[in-house]
Structure formats: C-alpha cells, structure tokens
Amino acid sequence: MSTYLVPVDFSKTADHAAKYAARLSFAMANSKIILLNAYYVSEYESILPTPDLIVTTDAHIADEITRRIEALEKLKVKMLEINPEADIEVSLTRETLLRSIIDRVNREEIGLIIIGSNGKRAKDESDIGSNAIKISKSSPVPVLVVPPKADYQSIRKAILACDFKKVKEVIPMHALKNILSKHALKLLVLNINSGGPINMQEEHILQEMLKDFSPAYHYANHPDTIKGIVKFAKSEEAQLIIALPKKYSFFENLLHESVSQKLTIKSHVPVLLLKD
Numbered sequence: 001m002s003t004y005l006v007p008v009d010f011s012k013t014a015d016h017a018a019k020y021a022a023r024l025s026f027a028m029a030n031s032k033i034i035l036l037n038a039y040y041v042s043e044y045e046s047i048l049p050t051p052d053l054i055v056t057t058d059a060h061i062a063d064e065i066t067r068r069i070e071a072l073e074k075l076k077v078k079m080l081e082i083n084p085e086a087d088i089e090v091s092l093t094r095e096t097l098l099r100s101i102i103d104r105v106n107r108e109e110i111g112l113i114i115i116g117s118n119g120k121r122a123k124d125e126s127d128i129g130s131n132a133i134k135i136s137k138s139s140p141v142p143v144l145v146v147p148p149k150a151d152y153q154s155i156r157k158a159i160l161a162c163d164f165k166k167v168k169e170v171i172p173m174h175a176l177k178n179i180l181s182k183h184a185l186k187l188l189v190l191n192i193n194s195g196g197p198i199n200m201q202e203e204h205i206l207q208e209m210l211k212d213f214s215p216a217y218h219y220a221n222h223p224d225t226i227k228g229i230v231k232f233a234k235s236e237e238a239q240l241i242i243a244l245p246k247k248y249s250f251f252e253n254l255l256h257e258s259v260s261q262k263l264t265i266k267s268h269v270p271v272l273l274l275k276d
Contacts, residue, residue, distance in 0.1 A: 017116035022079035023152035038100040136273040158240040187215040
C-alpha cells in the first residue's frame with residue numbers, strides 16, 4: 001500500500017494539495033491518504049493573553065479541536081467526491097506541525113508527503129505552504145510540492161535536474177527507483193551546468209546508474225538555472241520535476257529558502273524533493 005501524508009491548515013493552498021492527493025489515489029491502486037492537522041498551544045499561550053487580551057482556556061481549546069475535526073471531515077467529503085473509493089484517515093495532533101509530521105512518519109510507513117505551494121500571490125496564505133521547504137529538509141521521506149495551478153495529470157514524463165557532479169553521492173537511487181517503478185514514465189535528465197565543461201567521467205557513471213530506465217539526456221543553456229529548468233519542463237510538457245536537495249548537488253541551494261521557494265513558486269508542475 002502507498003500511503004500519502006497530507007498536512008492541512010484549511011487554507012486554499014492546503015485544500016488544493018489534498019484534492020491533488022485524492023486524484024493521485026484514484027490513479028494509484030491500493031493507496032491511503034492521511035489528512036493531518038497540527039493544533040499546538042504552547043504553555044505560554046495558556047497563561048498569557050493574546051494581543052486582543054484573550055486567554056486560551058481549556059474550553060477554548062476544546063471548541064477549537066471540535067471545529068478542526070469538523071473541518072477535516074468536510075475536506076474528506078470533498079476528496080471522496082473526487083475519488084469515492086479513497087481510503088482517507090483524518091488526524092489531529094496537539095504537537096507542532098514538524099513534530100507531528102516526523103512522529104507520523106516514524107510510526108508507520110509513509111511513501112510520500114504532499115504539500116501545497118503558496119505561489120506568487122499568496123505568500124502568507126498557508127503556514128504549511130510557506131514552510132514547505134523546511135518540512136522537506138526535515139522529512140526522511142520524499143516531499144511533493146504542488147503549485148497552486150497544478151492539476152493532477154498522469155505522470156508520463158519527468159525531469160531529473162542534475163549537474164553531473166559527484167553523482168554517486170547526489171542521486172538517491174533507492175528512492176528514485178521506487179518512484180520510477182510505480183509509473184510508466186519517460187525520464188529526461190537535464191544537465192544544469194551548461195555554462196562550464198561537462199565532467200565526462202561523471203556523465204558516464206550517471207548513465208550506468210540510470211541505464212535500466214533508458215533516460216534521454218538534455219543540455220540546457222539559460223542564465224537563470226531555475227528558470228531554465230521550469231522552461232524546459234514546460235517545453236517538454238513534463239508532469240513532474242525531480243529535485244535532489246543533497247550536499248554537493250546543484251540543489252544544495254535548496255537549503256536556502258529563497259532559492260527553493262523560487263523553484264516551487266515558478267514551476268507549473270509539482271516538484272518532487274527526493275532523497276534516500
């Protein structure tokens with residue numbers, strides 16, 4: 001069974017990611033979706049008043065928990081309209097968002113975390129969307145970031161952006177094989193280091209690593225690497241961009257939120273942050 005963990009905060013961004021997950025589950029047999037909402041109240045919030053001079057009482061917390069569970073159930077109903085056969089679990093935790101995600105991943109086998117990206121015009125629309133990269137950095141499993149305008153499409157073509165440097169250390173082969181084995185897709189490997197000489201030895205190693213998938217190799221030339229990747233994905237009508245946020249890779253820059261947000265915001269297709 002493939003299990004998808006979808007953190008939600010009832011924003012449009014999170015709802016969009018949840019509906020994307022429902023469509024994905026429709027295409028993937030024997031899958032499960034976990035809708036996770038984190039409601040954390042710190043010790044200080046229960047003692048000190050808010051700027052509006054409101055103290056978070058036990059009664060207020062109980063009412064808020066009830067409201068959130070009802071909202072989770074309503075979202076579940078919307079998802080079942082998309083896929084009536086979907087196996088959907090709703091879960092509310094009292095921990096922080098990141099702790100809630102990591103705890104759930106440690107308790108059961110999660111195959112993928114699906115998060116919505118806020119996009120250009122809604123930077124503060126979703127707390128989860130604005131923290132998508134922080135979540136991906138801490139997550140031990142792949143994270144799929146879904147842009148606001150990305151509708152689910154069967155994944156027929158995926159872009160793997162790679163700079164052909166230290167490929168044995170950069171390419172998470174186990175995770176990559178796991179993804180590619182579930183989809184009959186065409187893999188396009190995009191060299192994103194076109195401004196300099198290509199390391200032929202590293203290219204040969206990469207070709208040996210990926211030979212079972214028969215990828216096509218492409219070499220792009222663009223002054224802005226992120227824009228170059230997105231432009232290439234659009235021209236090839238790809239349904240997925242695979243990024244490798246690991247040391248030594250180009251996407252080491254993903255550790256900086258400005259760069260990673262730029263990728264997920266500018267992309268018109270989902271971005272899979274992949275690591276072993």
